[in-house]
Each structure stands twice: as structure tokens, then as C-alpha cells.
Amino acid sequence: MSEITSIGSTQNFRVDEKKASLDAKGASSAQKDLSKEEKKQVQELKRSDNEVRAHEMAHIAAGGQYVRSGARFEYQSGPDGGRYAVGGEVSIDTSAVRGDPAATIIKMQSVKRAALAPASPSGQDRSVASSAAATEANARKELAAERTATSDELSNDSNIRISARYNSKGSPASVAPQSSSVDLIS
Numbered sequence: 001m002s003e004i005t006s007i008g009s010t011q012n013f014r015v016d017e018k019k020a021s022l023d024a025k026g027a028s029s030a031q032k033d034l035s036k037e038e039k040k041q042v043q044e045l046k047r048s049d050n051e052v053r054a055h056e057m058a059h060i061a062a063g064g065q066y067v068r069s070g071a072r073f074e075y076q077s078g079p080d081g082g083r084y085a086v087g088g089e090v091s092i093d094t095s096a097v098r099g100d101p102a103a104t105i106i107k108m109q110s111v112k113r114a115a116l117a118p119a120s121p122s123g124q125d126r127s128v129a130s131s132a133a134a135t136e137a138n139a140r141k142e143l144a145a146e147r148t149a150t151s152d153e154l155s156n157d158s159n160i161r162i163s164a165r166y167n168s169k170g171s172p173a174s175v176a177p178q179s180s181s182v183d184l185i186s
Contacts (some may be wrong), residue, residue, distance in 0.1 A: 038079035045084040052088050055118040059090040059125075063114035066093045066107060094132060101139040101146065108136035 034042065056071035073085035094111050097103035115121065115129035 034080055042078055042080050042082070045078050045082075049085055052085055055120070056088040056090050058117035058119070059092070059114050062110070062117035063090065063092045064110055066110055066114065067091070068093055092128075094128065094135070096135055096139060101143040104139035105136050105143070108132040108139065112136075 052073070053071070056073075060067050060071060068091040071088050071090050074087040075083040076086045078084050092111060092114055094108075097107055109132075111132040112129045115125045115132065118125065121129070
């Protein structure tokens with residue numbers, strides 16, 4: 001089961017899969033006194049530990065400047081007395097960049113990469129990526145609206161005035177090149 005914990009505008013990736021780490025102290029002597037089943041359990045915890053640590057490190061490596069904390073792990077004691085990590089989390093800033101939709105787009109792309117970086121993203125990891133995609137889509141709409149407003153301002157300022165001289169009867173006067181004018185108003 002995966003869980004996201006919100007801390008302000010920061011969210012945590014959490015992996016609650018049965019994954020673990022064996023403490024190095026006393027591991028080899030404790031292994032000799034274990035039953036076959038207990039040794040198998042320790043091996044499974046070691047294998048799982050590598051997976052959970054790789055999972056959290058993938059979040060950190062891909063999250064870059066938006067990672068707000070290193071990996072934090074939850075531990076469980078194994079049959080050999082060693083401590084095993086059984087869950088982990090990494091905090092990452094998922095807030096939009098205030099007043100800068102282009103920066104928000106770039107940031108949310110990094111958040112999505114961080115969320116989906118592990119070889120097997122959890123359901124919660126996918127949820128964080130989906131939320132980042134929604135924030136990115138909103139930023140894209142905001143950026144498009146800003147560009148449209150800027151474009152409209154530019155087109156309204158590009159007025160052209162063409163004038164010609166007319167005689168007293170309302171007909172165009174014979175126009176010499178000097179008598180016509182074109183004014184560009186910006």
C-alpha cells in the first residue's frame with residue numbers, strides 16, 4: 001500500500017511494501033543460529049531492502065532541486081535481531097511557481113519524473129505524477145492565455161492609416177506621389 005503525506009505544499013512518496021534492510025552488526029553470527037525458515041526470511045528482507053532503498057533513491061535522483069528531504073525509512077526487527085527498512089518516503093515540493101506558469105510547467109515535469117522514476121512506481125507515486133500533470137496543464141492554459149492577451153495587445157497597436165487628397169467635388173484629386181501619405185501608428 002502506498003501513501004502520500006502532505007506537508008504544506010510538499011508531498012511525500014511512501015512505500016509500504018514489505019521491503020527491508022539488515023543492520024550489519026552481528027548479522028553473520030546471528031545467521032548461524034537461525035532456522036532454515038528464519039534464514040529465508042532474512043534473505044527476503046535483504047532483497048526487499050535493496051528494492052525499497054533503490055525506489056527512494058530513484059525519487060531523489062530524479063527530483064533534483066525540488067526534493068525537500070532525504071529518504072526516511074521505517075524499520076522492523078528481523079529474526080536475527082537486525083533492523084530492516086519496511087517503508088520509506090521522500091518529500092518533494094509540488095507547489096506551483098507563483099506568477100510564472102512557464103517555470104511551473106518545468107517544475108511539474110520534474111515532479112512527474114521523480115514520482116515515476118522507480119522501476120515499479122507505487123499507486124501513490126502514480127497519483128503524485130497525475131496531480132503534477134494536472135498542475136502542469138493548468139499552467140499551460142495560463143501561459144496560453146497570457147500569450148493570447150499579449151498578441152491581442154500587439155495587434156491592437158498596429159494600426160495603419162492611409163489618406164488621400166480630394167478636390168472640392170469629393171473626387172480624388174490628381175495625386176502626385178508627394179500628395180499621398182501613409183502613416184504607421186504604433
